[in-house]
Amino acid sequence: MISIHSICRNHFQTVLAAALLLLCVGCAPQEESKPAGTTEEKPGKTATETADEEIKLGKTIEITLILSDVQGFQDILEQQKGKVVLVDFWATWCVPCVKNFHHTVEWNKKFADQELTVISVSMDESDEETQKAVLKFLESQDAQFINILATAANDQDPLETFGIDDGALPHYRIYDRAGTLVKKFSFADPSKSFTQADIETALEATLKQKSE
Template sequence: MISTHSTCRNGFQVSLVLSLLLLSVSCSSNEESKPASTKTEEPSQIAAVAPAEEIKPEKTTEITLILSDAKGFQDILEQQKGKVVLVDFWATWCVPCVKNFHHSVEWNKKFADQGLTVISVSMDESDEETQKAVLKFLESQHAQFINILATAANDQDPMETYGIDGGALPHYRIYDRAGKLANKFSFADPNKSFTQADIETALETTLKQKSE
Protein backbone atom coordinates (compact mmCIF):
# COMPACT_ATOMS: atom_id res chain seq x y z
CA MET A 1 0.00 0.00 0.00
CA ILE A 2 1.38 3.28 -1.05
CA SER A 3 1.53 6.11 1.43
CA THR A 4 -0.74 9.09 0.62
CA HIS A 5 1.79 11.66 1.85
CA SER A 6 4.47 10.23 -0.37
CA THR A 7 2.15 10.38 -3.33
CA CYS A 8 1.25 14.00 -2.77
CA ARG A 9 4.87 14.95 -2.38
CA ASN A 10 5.74 13.19 -5.61
CA GLY A 11 2.86 14.85 -7.36
CA PHE A 12 4.00 18.25 -6.12
CA GLN A 13 7.50 17.63 -7.42
CA VAL A 14 6.19 16.62 -10.82
CA SER A 15 4.03 19.72 -10.96
CA LEU A 16 6.99 21.92 -10.04
CA VAL A 17 9.13 20.38 -12.77
CA LEU A 18 6.41 20.87 -15.36
CA SER A 19 5.92 24.48 -14.33
CA LEU A 20 9.64 25.19 -14.69
CA LEU A 21 9.68 23.57 -18.10
CA LEU A 22 6.69 25.64 -19.25
CA LEU A 23 8.32 28.81 -17.97
CA SER A 24 11.55 27.97 -19.80
CA VAL A 25 9.74 27.30 -23.06
CA SER A 26 7.73 30.46 -22.70
CA CYS A 27 10.86 32.63 -22.25
CA SER A 28 12.56 31.04 -25.19
CA SER A 29 9.53 31.63 -27.38
CA ASN A 30 9.30 35.25 -26.30
CA GLU A 31 12.96 35.77 -27.04
CA GLU A 32 12.59 34.24 -30.48
CA SER A 33 9.43 36.18 -31.27
CA LYS A 34 11.22 39.55 -30.97
CA PRO A 35 11.83 40.90 -34.42
CA ALA A 36 15.46 41.24 -35.30
CA SER A 37 16.57 44.83 -35.22
CA THR A 38 17.25 46.10 -38.71
CA LYS A 39 19.45 49.03 -39.63
CA THR A 40 17.91 51.33 -42.17
CA GLU A 41 20.45 51.75 -44.92
CA GLU A 42 20.85 55.19 -46.32
CA PRO A 43 20.22 55.37 -50.04
CA SER A 44 23.48 55.11 -51.93
CA GLN A 45 24.65 58.33 -53.50
CA ILE A 46 25.24 58.14 -57.27
CA ALA A 47 27.96 60.45 -58.45
CA ALA A 48 26.61 62.94 -60.92
CA VAL A 49 28.19 62.47 -64.32
CA ALA A 50 29.18 65.73 -65.88
CA PRO A 51 27.82 66.16 -69.39
CA ALA A 52 30.40 65.65 -72.11
CA GLU A 53 31.89 68.82 -73.51
CA GLU A 54 30.53 69.85 -76.85
CA ILE A 55 32.95 69.03 -79.62
CA LYS A 56 33.27 71.96 -81.94
CA PRO A 57 34.77 71.69 -85.41
CA GLU A 58 38.12 73.31 -85.89
CA LYS A 59 38.04 76.67 -87.52
CA THR A 60 39.38 76.70 -91.03
CA THR A 61 40.87 79.57 -92.93
CA GLU A 62 38.56 80.99 -95.55
CA ILE A 63 39.90 80.40 -99.03
CA THR A 64 40.07 83.62 -101.03
CA LEU A 65 41.41 84.70 -104.39
CA ILE A 66 43.40 87.92 -104.83
CA LEU A 67 43.61 89.60 -108.22
CA SER A 68 47.10 91.07 -108.50
CA ASP A 69 49.57 92.25 -111.10
CA ALA A 70 53.29 91.52 -110.95
CA LYS A 71 54.02 94.54 -108.74
CA GLY A 72 51.39 93.49 -106.21
CA PHE A 73 52.89 90.01 -106.25
CA GLN A 74 56.30 91.44 -105.37
CA ASP A 75 54.76 93.37 -102.49
CA ILE A 76 53.24 90.16 -101.14
CA LEU A 77 56.64 88.45 -101.37
CA GLU A 78 58.22 91.31 -99.40
CA GLN A 79 55.74 90.71 -96.60
CA GLN A 80 56.97 87.11 -96.27
CA LYS A 81 60.59 87.94 -95.45
CA GLY A 82 61.90 85.72 -92.68
CA LYS A 83 60.09 82.75 -94.17
CA VAL A 84 60.83 80.38 -97.02
CA VAL A 85 58.31 80.89 -99.82
CA LEU A 86 57.15 78.36 -102.39
CA VAL A 87 55.28 79.85 -105.35
CA ASP A 88 53.21 77.48 -107.48
CA PHE A 89 52.32 79.04 -110.84
CA TRP A 90 49.48 77.05 -112.35
CA ALA A 91 46.24 77.18 -114.40
CA THR A 92 43.03 75.19 -114.56
CA TRP A 93 43.74 74.33 -118.21
CA CYS A 94 47.17 72.90 -117.32
CA VAL A 95 46.73 69.15 -116.73
CA PRO A 96 50.02 68.53 -114.84
CA CYS A 97 49.36 71.67 -112.75
CA VAL A 98 45.99 70.38 -111.61
CA LYS A 99 47.31 66.86 -111.11
CA ASN A 100 50.20 67.95 -108.88
CA PHE A 101 48.59 70.85 -107.03
CA HIS A 102 47.90 68.66 -104.02
CA HIS A 103 51.66 68.50 -103.38
CA SER A 104 51.71 72.24 -102.66
CA VAL A 105 48.85 71.75 -100.21
CA GLU A 106 50.72 68.90 -98.51
CA TRP A 107 53.99 70.87 -98.32
CA ASN A 108 52.14 73.78 -96.76
CA LYS A 109 50.95 71.49 -93.94
CA LYS A 110 54.19 69.55 -93.61
CA PHE A 111 56.60 72.49 -93.42
CA ALA A 112 54.44 75.27 -91.93
CA ASP A 113 56.06 74.80 -88.50
CA GLN A 114 59.48 75.19 -90.09
CA GLY A 115 58.60 78.57 -91.59
CA LEU A 116 57.24 77.79 -95.04
CA THR A 117 54.70 80.01 -96.80
CA VAL A 118 52.98 78.75 -99.94
CA ILE A 119 51.58 81.08 -102.59
CA SER A 120 49.63 79.86 -105.60
CA VAL A 121 49.42 82.08 -108.67
CA SER A 122 46.77 81.16 -111.24
CA MET A 123 47.59 82.19 -114.78
CA ASP A 124 43.98 81.80 -115.91
CA GLU A 125 41.91 84.56 -117.50
CA SER A 126 40.49 87.08 -115.04
CA ASP A 127 36.86 87.15 -116.25
CA GLU A 128 34.19 86.52 -113.65
CA GLU A 129 33.30 82.99 -114.72
CA THR A 130 36.93 81.89 -114.75
CA GLN A 131 37.49 83.43 -111.33
CA LYS A 132 34.64 81.28 -109.99
CA ALA A 133 36.16 78.16 -111.58
CA VAL A 134 39.59 78.90 -110.11
CA LEU A 135 38.17 79.53 -106.64
CA LYS A 136 36.07 76.37 -106.82
CA PHE A 137 39.19 74.32 -107.61
CA LEU A 138 41.14 75.92 -104.76
CA GLU A 139 38.31 75.13 -102.36
CA SER A 140 38.20 71.52 -103.52
CA GLN A 141 41.93 71.26 -102.78
CA HIS A 142 41.64 72.97 -99.36
CA ALA A 143 44.26 75.47 -100.48
CA GLN A 144 44.43 77.41 -97.22
CA PHE A 145 47.23 79.76 -98.17
CA ILE A 146 47.73 82.88 -100.31
CA ASN A 147 46.02 82.46 -103.68
CA ILE A 148 46.54 84.98 -106.47
CA LEU A 149 44.98 85.32 -109.91
CA ALA A 150 47.55 87.02 -112.15
CA THR A 151 46.50 90.19 -113.94
CA ALA A 152 48.28 92.78 -116.08
CA ALA A 153 47.37 96.26 -117.25
CA ASN A 154 47.29 97.65 -120.81
CA ASP A 155 46.61 94.29 -122.44
CA GLN A 156 49.95 92.90 -121.30
CA ASP A 157 50.39 89.16 -120.96
CA PRO A 158 50.65 88.09 -117.30
CA MET A 159 52.95 85.26 -118.41
CA GLU A 160 55.46 87.92 -119.45
CA THR A 161 54.98 90.36 -116.57
CA TYR A 162 55.34 87.54 -114.05
CA GLY A 163 58.40 86.20 -115.86
CA ILE A 164 57.16 82.69 -116.63
CA ASP A 165 59.87 81.15 -118.82
CA GLY A 166 58.47 80.44 -122.28
CA GLY A 167 54.92 80.70 -120.86
CA ALA A 168 55.29 77.07 -119.78
CA LEU A 169 53.41 75.67 -116.81
CA PRO A 170 53.73 74.32 -114.20
CA HIS A 171 56.36 76.69 -112.90
CA TYR A 172 57.70 76.75 -109.33
CA ARG A 173 59.91 79.17 -107.45
CA ILE A 174 61.46 78.92 -104.00
CA TYR A 175 62.55 82.08 -102.17
CA ASP A 176 64.81 81.95 -99.13
CA ARG A 177 64.20 83.74 -95.85
CA ALA A 178 65.93 86.86 -97.14
CA GLY A 179 63.51 87.04 -100.05
CA LYS A 180 66.04 85.94 -102.67
CA LEU A 181 65.22 83.43 -105.40
CA ALA A 182 66.83 80.15 -104.30
CA ASN A 183 65.44 77.69 -106.87
CA LYS A 184 63.32 77.71 -110.00
CA PHE A 185 61.65 74.71 -111.62
CA SER A 186 60.46 75.35 -115.16
CA PHE A 187 59.24 73.22 -118.05
CA ALA A 188 60.48 75.79 -120.57
CA ASP A 189 63.54 73.66 -121.24
CA PRO A 190 62.46 70.04 -121.90
CA ASN A 191 66.02 68.91 -121.20
CA LYS A 192 65.74 70.07 -117.60
CA SER A 193 62.95 67.94 -116.25
CA PHE A 194 62.14 67.78 -112.55
CA THR A 195 59.92 65.83 -110.20
CA GLN A 196 57.89 66.73 -107.14
CA ALA A 197 60.56 64.96 -105.07
CA ASP A 198 63.15 67.42 -106.45
CA ILE A 199 61.01 70.33 -105.28
CA GLU A 200 60.57 68.85 -101.81
CA THR A 201 64.31 68.26 -101.47
CA ALA A 202 64.97 71.89 -102.45
CA LEU A 203 62.41 73.04 -99.89
CA GLU A 204 64.03 71.03 -97.10
CA THR A 205 67.48 72.41 -98.01
CA THR A 206 66.28 76.02 -98.08
CA LEU A 207 64.35 75.64 -94.82
CA LYS A 208 67.53 74.52 -93.06
CA GLN A 209 69.37 77.66 -94.11
CA LYS A 210 69.49 80.53 -91.64
CA SER A 211 68.51 84.08 -92.51
CA GLU A 212 71.44 86.24 -93.59
Protein backbone atom coordinates in the same frame (compact mmCIF):
# COMPACT_ATOMS: atom_id res chain seq x y z
CA MET B 1 8.19 112.70 -31.41
CA ILE B 2 8.72 111.40 -34.97
CA SER B 3 6.00 112.45 -37.37
CA ILE B 4 4.40 110.18 -39.96
CA HIS B 5 5.49 112.71 -42.58
CA SER B 6 9.14 112.28 -41.55
CA ILE B 7 8.90 108.48 -41.71
CA CYS B 8 7.37 108.60 -45.19
CA ARG B 9 10.01 111.04 -46.39
CA ASN B 10 12.85 108.84 -45.11
CA HIS B 11 11.29 105.77 -46.72
CA PHE B 12 10.96 107.59 -50.03
CA GLN B 13 14.64 108.65 -49.91
CA THR B 14 15.71 105.05 -49.24
CA VAL B 15 13.70 103.73 -52.18
CA LEU B 16 15.03 106.50 -54.43
CA ALA B 17 18.64 105.72 -53.47
CA ALA B 18 18.14 102.02 -54.22
CA ALA B 19 16.63 102.82 -57.61
CA LEU B 20 19.55 105.08 -58.51
CA LEU B 21 22.00 102.34 -57.49
CA LEU B 22 20.30 99.83 -59.80
CA LEU B 23 20.31 102.38 -62.62
CA CYS B 24 24.06 102.94 -62.23
CA VAL B 25 24.78 99.21 -62.27
CA GLY B 26 22.74 98.86 -65.48
CA CYS B 27 24.80 101.61 -67.16
CA ALA B 28 28.19 100.14 -66.25
CA PRO B 29 30.45 99.50 -69.30
CA GLN B 30 29.92 95.98 -70.65
CA GLU B 31 32.40 93.93 -72.69
CA GLU B 32 31.62 94.51 -76.36
CA SER B 33 30.21 91.38 -78.00
CA LYS B 34 31.45 90.27 -81.42
CA PRO B 35 29.49 88.49 -84.12
CA ALA B 36 29.94 84.73 -84.11
CA GLY B 37 32.75 83.52 -86.32
CA THR B 38 34.79 86.73 -86.22
CA THR B 39 38.33 87.10 -84.89
CA GLU B 40 40.01 90.15 -83.48
CA GLU B 41 42.85 91.49 -85.59
CA LYS B 42 46.08 92.02 -83.69
CA PRO B 43 47.63 95.51 -83.92
CA GLY B 44 50.47 95.63 -86.41
CA LYS B 45 49.54 92.31 -88.03
CA THR B 46 48.76 92.03 -91.73
CA ALA B 47 45.85 89.92 -92.92
CA THR B 48 48.35 87.39 -94.27
CA GLU B 49 50.17 87.14 -90.93
CA THR B 50 46.90 86.68 -89.08
CA ALA B 51 45.89 83.90 -91.48
CA ASP B 52 49.28 82.19 -91.04
CA GLU B 53 48.86 82.20 -87.26
CA GLU B 54 45.36 80.75 -87.50
CA ILE B 55 46.59 77.91 -89.71
CA LYS B 56 49.35 77.10 -87.21
CA LEU B 57 46.70 76.95 -84.47
CA GLY B 58 44.75 74.44 -86.53
CA LYS B 59 42.01 76.87 -87.48
CA THR B 60 40.32 76.70 -90.86
CA ILE B 61 40.51 79.94 -92.81
CA GLU B 62 38.30 81.09 -95.64
CA ILE B 63 39.86 80.35 -99.01
CA THR B 64 39.98 83.55 -101.05
CA LEU B 65 41.38 84.69 -104.39
CA ILE B 66 43.40 87.90 -104.75
CA LEU B 67 43.54 89.62 -108.13
CA SER B 68 47.04 91.04 -108.40
CA ASP B 69 49.53 92.31 -110.95
CA VAL B 70 53.25 91.59 -110.69
CA GLN B 71 53.86 94.60 -108.40
CA GLY B 72 51.24 93.39 -105.95
CA PHE B 73 52.86 89.96 -106.07
CA GLN B 74 56.24 91.49 -105.25
CA ASP B 75 54.68 93.37 -102.33
CA ILE B 76 53.28 90.11 -100.94
CA LEU B 77 56.70 88.46 -101.29
CA GLU B 78 58.25 91.37 -99.40
CA GLN B 79 55.86 90.78 -96.51
CA GLN B 80 57.11 87.19 -96.19
CA LYS B 81 60.75 88.02 -95.46
CA GLY B 82 62.01 85.82 -92.65
CA LYS B 83 60.16 82.84 -94.09
CA VAL B 84 60.87 80.45 -96.94
CA VAL B 85 58.38 80.96 -99.78
CA LEU B 86 57.17 78.43 -102.35
CA VAL B 87 55.30 79.87 -105.34
CA ASP B 88 53.26 77.56 -107.56
CA PHE B 89 52.32 79.14 -110.91
CA TRP B 90 49.49 77.12 -112.41
CA ALA B 91 46.23 77.26 -114.41
CA THR B 92 43.02 75.28 -114.59
CA TRP B 93 43.69 74.53 -118.27
CA CYS B 94 47.09 73.03 -117.44
CA VAL B 95 46.62 69.29 -116.86
CA PRO B 96 49.96 68.70 -115.05
CA CYS B 97 49.23 71.74 -112.84
CA VAL B 98 45.88 70.38 -111.73
CA LYS B 99 47.24 66.86 -111.33
CA ASN B 100 50.13 67.93 -109.10
CA PHE B 101 48.48 70.75 -107.14
CA HIS B 102 47.79 68.43 -104.21
CA HIS B 103 51.55 68.27 -103.60
CA THR B 104 51.57 72.03 -103.01
CA VAL B 105 48.76 71.65 -100.47
CA GLU B 106 50.64 68.81 -98.75
CA TRP B 107 53.86 70.84 -98.53
CA ASN B 108 51.95 73.72 -96.97
CA LYS B 109 50.74 71.41 -94.20
CA LYS B 110 53.98 69.46 -93.82
CA PHE B 111 56.30 72.45 -93.46
CA ALA B 112 53.98 75.02 -91.84
CA ASP B 113 55.75 74.72 -88.48
CA GLN B 114 59.08 75.42 -90.21
CA GLU B 115 57.88 78.84 -91.40
CA LEU B 116 57.07 78.00 -95.00
CA THR B 117 54.71 80.33 -96.82
CA VAL B 118 52.96 78.94 -99.88
CA ILE B 119 51.60 81.18 -102.64
CA SER B 120 49.64 79.89 -105.61
CA VAL B 121 49.43 82.12 -108.67
CA SER B 122 46.76 81.21 -111.21
CA MET B 123 47.53 82.29 -114.77
CA ASP B 124 43.91 81.88 -115.87
CA GLU B 125 41.80 84.64 -117.41
CA SER B 126 40.37 87.15 -114.93
CA ASP B 127 36.73 87.23 -116.09
CA GLU B 128 34.10 86.54 -113.45
CA GLU B 129 33.21 83.02 -114.59
CA THR B 130 36.86 81.94 -114.67
CA GLN B 131 37.43 83.45 -111.23
CA LYS B 132 34.60 81.27 -109.91
CA ALA B 133 36.11 78.18 -111.54
CA VAL B 134 39.55 78.91 -110.08
CA LEU B 135 38.12 79.51 -106.61
CA LYS B 136 36.04 76.33 -106.81
CA PHE B 137 39.15 74.31 -107.63
CA LEU B 138 41.11 75.90 -104.77
CA GLU B 139 38.30 75.10 -102.36
CA SER B 140 38.17 71.50 -103.56
CA GLN B 141 41.90 71.23 -102.83
CA ASP B 142 41.61 72.90 -99.40
CA ALA B 143 44.21 75.45 -100.50
CA GLN B 144 44.55 77.30 -97.19
CA PHE B 145 47.32 79.67 -98.22
CA ILE B 146 47.77 82.83 -100.30
CA ASN B 147 46.00 82.43 -103.65
CA ILE B 148 46.52 84.97 -106.42
CA LEU B 149 44.94 85.36 -109.86
CA ALA B 150 47.52 87.10 -112.05
CA THR B 151 46.51 90.27 -113.87
CA ALA B 152 48.32 92.71 -116.14
CA ALA B 153 47.58 96.20 -117.43
CA ASN B 154 47.15 97.34 -121.02
CA ASP B 155 46.37 93.90 -122.44
CA GLN B 156 49.79 92.58 -121.43
CA ASP B 157 50.20 88.84 -120.99
CA PRO B 158 50.51 87.97 -117.27
CA LEU B 159 52.76 85.05 -118.24
CA GLU B 160 55.24 87.59 -119.57
CA THR B 161 54.92 90.18 -116.80
CA PHE B 162 55.37 87.49 -114.13
CA GLY B 163 58.43 86.17 -115.98
CA ILE B 164 57.19 82.67 -116.78
CA ASP B 165 59.73 81.17 -119.18
CA ASP B 166 58.08 80.63 -122.59
CA GLY B 167 54.70 80.47 -120.85
CA ALA B 168 55.44 76.92 -119.68
CA LEU B 169 53.38 75.67 -116.72
CA PRO B 170 53.56 74.44 -114.06
CA HIS B 171 56.32 76.72 -112.85
CA TYR B 172 57.69 76.75 -109.30
CA ARG B 173 59.93 79.18 -107.43
CA ILE B 174 61.54 78.94 -104.00
CA TYR B 175 62.66 82.06 -102.12
CA ASP B 176 64.89 81.93 -99.05
CA ARG B 177 64.29 83.81 -95.78
CA ALA B 178 66.05 86.89 -97.16
CA GLY B 179 63.59 87.03 -100.07
CA THR B 180 66.14 85.85 -102.64
CA LEU B 181 65.07 83.52 -105.45
CA VAL B 182 67.19 80.40 -104.87
CA LYS B 183 65.51 77.77 -107.02
CA LYS B 184 63.28 77.67 -110.08
CA PHE B 185 61.58 74.66 -111.63
CA SER B 186 60.32 75.16 -115.18
CA PHE B 187 59.40 72.98 -118.15
CA ALA B 188 60.65 75.65 -120.55
CA ASP B 189 63.83 73.63 -121.07
CA PRO B 190 62.93 69.96 -121.79
CA SER B 191 66.49 68.92 -120.95
CA LYS B 192 65.99 70.09 -117.35
CA SER B 193 63.03 67.98 -116.29
CA PHE B 194 62.12 67.71 -112.61
CA THR B 195 59.85 65.77 -110.30
CA GLN B 196 57.81 66.74 -107.25
CA ALA B 197 60.45 64.96 -105.16
CA ASP B 198 63.05 67.40 -106.53
CA ILE B 199 60.93 70.33 -105.34
CA GLU B 200 60.49 68.83 -101.88
CA THR B 201 64.23 68.21 -101.56
CA ALA B 202 64.94 71.83 -102.50
CA LEU B 203 62.35 73.02 -99.98
CA GLU B 204 63.89 70.98 -97.18
CA ALA B 205 67.36 72.30 -97.98
CA THR B 206 66.20 75.92 -98.04
CA LEU B 207 64.21 75.54 -94.82
CA LYS B 208 67.34 74.31 -93.03
CA GLN B 209 69.17 77.52 -93.89
CA LYS B 210 69.04 80.22 -91.24
CA SER B 211 68.39 83.85 -92.10
CA GLU B 212 71.40 86.12 -91.81
